[in-house]
Amino acid sequence: MENHETYGNRRERQREVQKLTLAVLAVMTVIIIGYVAWGIASKSMNIMVFGFLLGAFVIIYLVMSDIVEPYRLGLFQELTQERRSAFLKMMLMDVIGGGALIYWIVGLDSEFGGDILIPFLIYFLTAQLKRKYRAEFDGTAAEEAAGGEEADEEISDGEVSDEEVSGGETADEEEE
Numbered sequence: 001m002e003n004h005e006t007y008g009n010r011r012e013r014q015r016e017v018q019k020l021t022l023a024v025l026a027v028m029t030v031i032i033i034g035y036v037a038w039g040i041a042s043k044s045m046n047i048m049v050f051g052f053l054l055g056a057f058v059i060i061y062l063v064m065s066d067i068v069e070p071y072r073l074g075l076f077q078e079l080t081q082e083r084r085s086a087f088l089k090m091m092l093m094d095v096i097g098g099g100a101l102i103y104w105i106v107g108l109d110s111e112f113g114g115d116i117l118i119p120f121l122i123y124f125l126t127a128q129l130k131r132k133y134r135a136e137f138d139g140t141a142a143e144e145a146a147g148g149e150e151a152d153e154e155i156s157d158g159e160v161s162d163e164e165v166s167g168g169e170t171a172d173e174e175e176e
Contacts, residue, residue, distance in 0.1 A: 013073060014069075014073060017069050017072045017073055018069065020064070020068070020069075020072075021061075021064040021065055021068070021069060024060060024064055025057070025060070025061060025064070028053075028056070028057045028060060029057075031053065032050075032053045032054065032057065035049065035050065035053060036050070047108055047109040048109070050108075051105045051106060051108055051109070054105045055102050055105050055106075058098050058101050058102060058105070059098065059102075062094045062098050066090060066091065066094055066134075070087075070137070070138075075137065075138065082136065083136065083137050083139065086133045086134075086136035086137040087133075087137045089129075089133040090130050090133040090134050090137055093126040093127070093129050093130035093133065094126075094130065096122065096126045097122060097123040097125075097126030097127055097130070098123075100118075100119040100120075100122035100123045100126070101119060101120075101123050103119050104116060104119035104120070
């Protein structure tokens with residue numbers, strides 16, 4: 001039962017930390033939409049400023065989600081070699097994927113600006129790899145591999161498993 005309470009506390013803390021990221025991204029989104037609305041109303045939108053705002057959004061998102069959030073959650077404390085390696089791989093995927101998006105943003109005003117497929121394909125592939133490395137860094141890779149997402153949803157909803165009702169050991173207790 002303690003493991004479930006720890007998980008609930010961890011999820012609650014993670015949601016609390018993610019609220020800051022959401023607030024920062026919401027402000028950035030409002031700024032970008034405001035600039036576009038102003039540009040449409042005044043009929044003089046500078047594509048370089050628009051590209052700068054989009055690039056800033058990408059960079060701020062990556063920094064908030066991959067550096068600020070883990071720092072506030074205390075994930076940089078007591079890093080093992082495996083977690084450190086996973087973090088570095090995760091950051092490499094961010095640099096490659098974010099770089100591909102920024103490459104596309106910079107090329108918006110060029111004649112090849114409509115060539116959207118390759119940078120977004122690179123971003124999509126790196127985002128998928130990043131999810132794997134993020135789970136390793138967070139220490140949740142074993143939970144996800146064991147189908148922990150389904151069990152996590154049940155726990156977060158406050159449901160009790162059949163094993164707990166019958167007094168049997170849970171999977172976490174058997175591993176110890």
